[in-house]
Amino acid sequence: MSITYRKIVHPNGALRVVPFVLLGALAGCGQEVAKTPEIRPVRTVVIDPKPIDDDRQAVGEIRARQEIDVGFRMAGKLVARTVDIGASVKKGDVLARLDEQDYVNRLRSADADVIAAEAVLSEAKGAENRLGQLLASGTTTRPNYDAALKNLRSAEARLDSAKAALALAKDQLGYAQVRADFDGIVTATGAEPGQIVSAGQMVVRLANPEEKDAVFAIAESAFRDRSPNDRPEILVSLLSSPNVTTEGVVREVSPVADPVTRTYLAKITLKNPPEPMRFGASVSGRLKTTTAPVAVIPGSALFDKGGKAAVWIYQKAGTVTLKSVVVARYEADRVVVSEGLAKGDIVVTAGVNRLREGQKVRLIEGAAE
Structure with missing residues (x-):
């Protein structure tokens, strides 16, 4: 308790000093008011592992399985080229002539x-x-x-x-004349009449229209958990008309990655390709398989735990705990988890960076999906 004196002027003009008593706080300086634990609202999803279609897609193009560069065996002046790009030729047809x-x-x-x-x-x-x-x-x-x-x-x-x-x-x-070795279609030309050509120089590129390949540049991650001798079936469809589809089998995978894109060239032999799948047409391809039972969660549910993927699991006590998971692959708007989650687990999908181990949370109405 402390006493403070103040001067007060009386109505009759007299000056008086009146003491004021100030009461100090009863609580000691070291005491703190207890805080109520923060309960965060969270959105969640209920895990139900199921097999899913492997919907990873790659974009490629249609190419001829057999395609050769036709040229002269000797040098000379090209006097005639009898075909242009897109021309259909028969075996033995003259394609070009040198000065004889x-x-x-x-x-x-x-x-x-x-x-x-x-x-x-x-x-x-x-x-x-x-x-x-x-x-x-x-x-x-x-x-x-x-x-x-x-x-x-x-x-x-x-x-x-x-x-x-x-x-x-x-x-x-x-x-002095070059002829077609088989029935085919001219896909490119490399010399014009009047030009001096060297031995072996490409004058006409000839493709066999009976056998077609779909060619894709595949990322290294696509070969994860697959045997080198695995030849899966591929579903191929036209980008311009997705209803035009056919099936194919992986025929060849390049053993060396492209030095620029770091992708591997995969050639898919098509089974009875439809007519609209012409040479050079853009196509999409995906594996014609389903995965083992996996959990699919939003990308926002992932949490970094020492450089490894983890998720927050909602427990019956109203708290959350961090659990490590194994990610099979990342997609545009979701993550496919192959290990770490069981049926019935409730995973927090939003605000994961603000949670801590054992924190009290409450489910937003209708949040568990």
């Missing part, structure tokens, strides 16, 4: 060389025959006959060489 004049001249020269070699051979045969008779009668020497025999053998060899050159010249003249 040089090869025609080579063929004529080789033909003349054969005729000359045949004449030399005929002369050598006659000389060998005559000297052989003279050697038998003793009117010539052995060295003379041996020289004639050597000339005969040389003439025979030159004729063989001339015939080989003639066959090569004929082949080269034939190589």
